[in-house]
Structures are given as structure tokens and as C-alpha cells.
């Protein structure tokens with residue numbers, strides 16, 4: 190049986206996240222019959238006391254609140270945390286079955302070098318040699334963690350470069366960063382205050398962003414209403430799940446998004462529906478209509494509808510300047526209900542170069558999605574908890590799995606506010622595993638310790654006295670008597686939210702209307718994906734769910 194990622198997301202009724210940036214490999218699992226044998230690889234815990242721990246899911250950058258049922262010290266069930274103000278109890282299918290992942294047959298248990306069994310000593314020796322011979326790029330999939338500071342610190346001290354593998358959601362904010370000079374890592378979508386969301390093929394109700402955030406908002410503010418408080422206009426060639434549930438679905442020709450954006454921009458400017466001045470697209474209305482398959486009148490009406498109920502926010506699934514420019518026209522950049530600056534201090538991250546041949550070696554952290562296969566001939570040290578198949582690197586280094594590592598969880602990429610959580614190592618880390626930070630720490634013992642970095646961050650939160658700690662009851666940081674108490678609360682699964690509103694204006698200097706660029710369609714992340722490494726429970730949910738739309742409906 191083939192299971193596409195999109196199928197799985199659909200099967201979960203939309204309570205899903207941007208799994209594209211999960212480190213769990215989503216590639217082929219050759220023998221799918223394994224799923225029909227009662228999953229013998231999952232051990233049965235003996236009878237014993239059951240306790241519940243609260244934590245944060247670390248399988249992707251969304252950082253959903255988790256409740257983990259433990260029997261005899263083993264996780265036997267996972268559910269969402271209703272008091273988490275961001276995810277509000279939602280988890281994606283992967284999260285629901287994540288407690289089974291550590292026993293998955295694709296779990297890595299040994300160091301491998303070009304297909305043969307090796308050892309940590311050999312891997313360390315090879316990495317030390319590489320560092321001595323030339324610059325090494327350390328690639329992080331989830332910047333901003335305490336572990337990221339270790340990776341960054343190592344690169345800085347050893348003549349290397351710290352690079353990030355950004356999610357599509359983070360990349361989509363890139364054009365605003367280029368026009369404003371504000372780093373994309375400081376930007377987020379203020380969905381909560383938008384009144385019209387115009388999605389150019391972004392799967393907002395079908396797996397985008399943090400689970401529970403947009404889907405809950407949509408069901409509270411809009412579901413079933415003919416003139417809802419929140420309007421979602423889905424512009425997409427196919428009747429996706431998001432398109433089917435949106436307030437309006439605008440069906441256009443495949444690949445004509447930029448042309449339609451140009452047509453909308455013309456109407457907004459020429460009919461003075463927006464105050465903004467600035468460049469106009471060169472494309473005529475006739476051309477926009479011809480390319481998109483809509484009439485000029487339909488484009489005109491669409492522009493009026495977008496301008497009618499504001500704040501209006503345009504969202505694209507990938508970096509697409511020719512569409513993102515609409516947000517500049519609509520005055521949505523740096524404004525409530527638009528693209529907001531959520532953090533004054535975050536640093537700009539440099540993405541891994543498309544061609545990384547100039548490095549002597551690459552060290553790829555386990556937070557980097559398996560699908561990132563560098564286009565280079567250099568030596569690759571790839572950390573991962575699960576083997577996603579294919580040729581992922583010269584060195585395959587077994588990393589800690591689900592809940593086996595203490596880590597902090599910084600703000601999710603699309604969030605409008607800063608958040609911070611701590612995921613405890615509820616399970617002992619297997620002796621045969623090491624994280625990238627642990628191996629680099631063995632090579633250079635002067636690197637900071639993750640535990641100490643987390644203490645420091647909690648101390649800083651305590652000193653700043655801003656925001657609220659959300660557990661069963663929210664408590665203002667200013668009410669905590671010590672940093673230790675605050676950290677304790679976070680270690681028990683609470684989440685810190687910066688609920689102070691920042692009024693950070695952003696000036697976008699767009700000299701000319703951006704040319705249309707070919708952007709990989711969002712469907713790509715689902716289409717080419719077959720049977721993934723899934724926990725058994727997620728597979729069962731998928732098989733037994735009748736929520737999956739008929740293919741004809743999805744591909745209409």
C-alpha cells in the first residue's frame with residue numbers, strides 16, 4: 190500500500206503540521222508488509238503503574254505540547270495538551286504515534302561508514318581530520334536551540350561555517366526580509382488578527398504551520414458562516430482539502446499564480462483600493478486574465494473582495510516574491526494582522542549553499558530533514574535517529590530518538606509571538622547514540638554545555654519579566670519567585686509565550702515589481718512521497734480513517 194504524505198495529512202482531518210521539516214525520514218519503507226504483522230518490533234511493557242508526563246514534541250519545529258503516558262518508564266501513549274495556547278491539544282498523526290518510533294525497524298543503532306559498520310572513534314577521528322584540512326559546514330535544521338549554540342560555537346572556533354536548512358515556511362518569509370532588511374527569522378504571520386487570508390496554494394487547512402493554530406481559528410471564526418469573521422480565499426488549480434473548506438476557492442490555471450497576483454495588484458493600485466505607492470507589475474490585465482484563465486472582471490472582483498475586509502494577508506507555501514509583493518501593496522508588512530516582527534534580537538541565518546563543494550566536509554544535525562541531500566562531493570557526516578534510505582552521507586551516525594534527549598524548543602517558524610519550551614529526556618539515551626552537539630563537545634571540551642545553556646536562557650526569561658508561562662493555569666513571568674521555579678515549570682511541559690504586543694514597523698523598499706519565478710508547487714511535498722517511516726499507530730489511523738477524500742475530489 191502506498192501512503193502519500195498528503196493522504197496522511199488528509200486522514201487526520203487537518204489537525205496536522207508542516208511535517209516537511211520533521212527530521213523523521215519520510216522516504217520509502219521497502220517492505221510495507223511489516224505493517225500488517227501486529228508490529229512485533231514494539232515491545233509490550235509489563236503491568237505496572239502508569240504516570241503522565243507533559244513535554245514538547247521535538248520531531249519537527251512546530252513544537253506541539255505533548256502529554257505522554259508512561260508505564261514502567263516506557264511511553265505507551267501520546268496526546269495533545271489542551272492548555273497549550275498555540276497548539277491547543279492538536280497533534281499531527283506522527284505525533285500521536287511518536288512513542289512507537291524508537292522501536293521502528295529503521296532505527297539506527299550503529300555508526301556506518303559508506304555502508305559498513307564503523308565506530309564512534311573512527312567517525313570522530315575522520316571529523317577531526319576534516320576540520321584540520323579545511324572548512325567544515327555545520328548544518329542545523331532547527332536554529333535557535335541550545336544545541337544550535339553548540340553547533341554554531343564549534344563552527345566559529347574551528348574555522349567552519351554554521352549553516353541552516355530552512356523549512357519552506359521560513360523560506361516563504363525571505364522576500365520580506367530582502368525588501369526590509371529585517372531577518373526572516375524575526376518575522377511571523379499574525380494570523381490571529383487577520384480578517385482576510387489569501388492563500389496561493391498554501392495548505393492552510395491541510396498540514397501547514399503549527400497544528401491547531403489555523404485550523405482551530407478557522408473552525409471558531411468561520412466554519413459554515415456565509416460572511417465569516419475570518420475569510421479564507423484559496424487560490425489554487427486543484428480542489429485541495431483547504432480549497433474545499435475555504436470561504437472562497439478561486440480555481441486558476443496551474444502555474445499562473447504570479448500572473449493573477451499581477452492582475453490583482455493592477456486593480457488595487459489603479460482603482461485606489463490601497464494607499465501604497467510603488468512599482469506596478471508590467472503585465473497587463475488582459476495578459477493576467479489570459480494566463481490565469483479568469484476573466485478581467487473576475488480578477489477585479491477578487492481584488493475588491495481582498496481589499497474589502499482588512500487586515501488582509503497573503504500567504505505562499507514557498508518564497509515567491511511575485512506574489513509576496515501583494516502584501517507590500519496591502520500594507521500588511523509590519524502591521525497587525527499581517528507579517529509582524531516578533532523578535533527584535535534574532536540573528537539572520539545563512540542557508541546552506543545549493544552547491545557546497547567549497548567545504549571540506551558537512552556535518553548534518555539530526556534536526557535536518559532526511560530529504561536534504563547536499564549537492565556536493567564533500568565528506569558528509571549525517572546524524573539521524575532513523576534511516577530514511579538512499580545515499581544520505583558517507584557517515585551515518587545514530588542520534589537520540591524521540592524523548593531521549595534534553596533539548597529546548599524555540600519559536601515555531603510561522604509564529605507571530607516568541608515561545609520557549611523544554612523537552613526533557615524522559616527516556617534514557619541509548620549508549621550507541623550521540624547527538625551532533627555531543628560529538629562536537631567530545632572534540633572540543635570548551636564548547637558550552639546544553640544543560641547550562643538552558644539554565645541561562647531560563648534565567649534571562651526570569652530577569653526580563655516578560656510574558657506568561659502557560660501550564661494548567663497561566664502565570665505571568667513577573668510572578669515567579671526565582672529562575673529555578675520558572676525552569677522547573679518549563680521542564681514539566683509548560684510553555685513560555687511573549688504575549689506583549691510589539692509595534693515594530695517595517696519599511697519595505699521594493700524598487701520594481703518582482704518577476705515571476707518558477708516555484709516548486711506545494712503539491713511536491715506530498716506527491717513524490719510514498720510509504721514513510723511511520724509509527725504503527727499513525728498507520729492504523731490512516732488505514733481505518735474514512736476521512737480520506739476520494740482522489741477524484743482531490744485532483745478535481
Ligand code: SF4
Pocket residue numbers: 205206207208211246247248249250251252253280281282283284285400
Ligand atoms: S506533533 Fe507537532 S511537533 Fe510533533 S511532529 Fe507533529 S507537528 Fe511536529
